[in-house]
Amino acid sequence: MKRKFLFPALALTFFAATAQAQTEIQWWHSMSGALGDWVGDIAKDFNSKQTDYKIVPVFKGNYDESMTAAVAAFRAGNAPHILQVFEVGTATMMASKGVVVPAEKIMRDAGYKFDPKSYVPAVSGYYTAPNGQMMSFPFNSSTTVMWFNVDALKAAGVSTDKLPQTWPEVTLAAAKLKASGHKCPFTTAWQGWTQLESFSTWHNTELATKGNGMKGMDARLVLNSPLHVRHIENLGNMAQQGLFVYKGRAGAAGATFESGECAMYTNSSAAYAGISKNAKFKFAVGTLPYYPDVAGAPQNTVIGGASLWAMAGKKAEENKGVATFFNYLSDPVVQSVNHKRTGYLPVTMEAFKITEASNFYKQNPGTDVSVNQMIRKTTEKSRGIRLGNYVQIRTIEDEELEQVWAGKKTAKEALDSIVKRGNELLEKFEKANKS
């Protein structure tokens, strides 16, 4: 056992000795499983295409864990060069002054071309500061979609030629599933993201003032509007009738769809990788459901996923390496390959066109659903969401929504409470980041 271990260790020392001419770029990420392999392959490909820099991807746990690790490392002066931060952490990263080098700046400084306009608006807008500068590099963007177990729908007598697209249609389909004896007709993952955030932009309705916080830190939650109340009330009723079965916070519902326990669920488009691997039934993907009587719906859904941040305080040569890597990731061909492999969005229009030209969408029906939800022109209300202390606000959303699903609170009470508790946190964030 010991001897086996010694060999690679020795080999590594030799490698390290020969590779010293290269500048190492540390990249902390949160991609595990199939997506972890993907990140490894990206690094391998980049490292083989040039010799000046060496990207070293390091898995640092979940998104929140890697961010906490980076905060600790930064305070100790050992931050990585590149940090992958989930969309929820965007406001925190932007507000922390002197922590990052804007992606746009690091690329321009290194002499690379950077055109924010080539990006899908809903993606670039999300990561662009109020002064118009793109702060982080869009890496893996997903959005909210609806997944269907086609076999289960067929068995319940729901038409699968035209999948349910609106909430009334979803409710109807759920009722049929229930009548046919299905135990879990509909569920959802990431309830705050799918049922409040994306729901808002999809209906061109504000979740928070100031363009959902995109225009300033003095934004406040307004997600207790009549439309929001109507939707949560609807879901609450569905829960009481057994049409919607709550399966837990974050991505917990994913396993119940993949196992066939639940027939329909809203989740990230990036659930594709897991579903295509695990589901033993025919599945389909549709747009996020909407209310057809709401003017302006459907607008566009909001992104999830993560972006890459260049950490400040590094040597010029290292910054150049980061820029070179970002430049590599900007290649539409690379982006198209990544999109096809993971189900994450093609982040530029060019990458979308290349993917379309390769007939990928025709061969894999439904894979373009998420893209079409996103590549529309965004509005003030749908551009994105940028709220401070958002990890905590998401938890508040979980806590209050659970009370509705359990029948302990009305939709109005729960949403009012989210607004009240959330706004306390927003005020606090504004104060903490004032100077």
Place this chain on the structure above:
Amino acid sequence: MILSSDKKVIFRSNWLPWVLIAPQGFIVLAFFFWPAGQALLQSFHQSDAFGMSVQWSGLDNFAALWRDDTYLESFKTTALFSVLVAGLGISLSLVLAFFADRVVRGIWLYRSLLILPYAVAPVVAGVLWLFLFSPSVGLVAYVLDKFGISWNILLNSAHAMTLIVIASVWKQISYNFLFFLAGFQSIPKSLVEAAAIDGASVWQRFWTVQLPLLTPTLFFLLVVNTVYAFFETFGIVDATTRGGPGKDTAILVYKVYFDGFKAMDLGGSAAQSVVLMAIVIGLTVLQFRYIERKVHY
């Protein structure tokens, strides 16, 4: 060095006692007082996640807690949880130790099995119990379902509380058991035998002879278990309910952990830990003042 009659050790040297307690003193200072001081300092600060702008905010963090209804609510949750964990943990292990003390053959096996859970990390304990009690795949949930009980820790607060109490108690029983068993075995056999000769039943012997002699252990475990329930159970909560449904299992220490390490609101988290520290210090003082009087050493 002289051992005086009232068990006090008297040193002739001026410096030797200080040198002897220095290592322990250093550990206490470095790992208890220094972090506690930091927490106290941080609780008056408001800063961004990376610590780039740190501002003195006075009692703002505490005022925010006071305004937060759900925070006040979690005091009740914590009280219920702690009483259940300490109460059940101590009484169950007392029963187990009582019987283990009477086992004649195979005591080592019995003892080892009971001590085993102590080696399990809280998060692992949480996950183990979550598997058993998970509504979709859990064995216990399946059996309960057969009896017509629809088990759902995701939406039923009582179910969720039951789960974290069971997991926390299970984890702590071994520790308590060890102390109780040692306590039982250190009671002179002659006392118990004398009571037996006088015609006292097993129950009477336990109640009038063994239990009074166990009060020092009982008191020690009461303090330790209270501290355990207040501080060391966040791993179990994080791995099972994450404070849900709603906030019904969000005990105080879990919120400290979540706000500090997940949400990176260090000021708010520090303020909560100061409050928690104050509560536990207060409880410990109370225990020493009022309950210790009933302890026979």
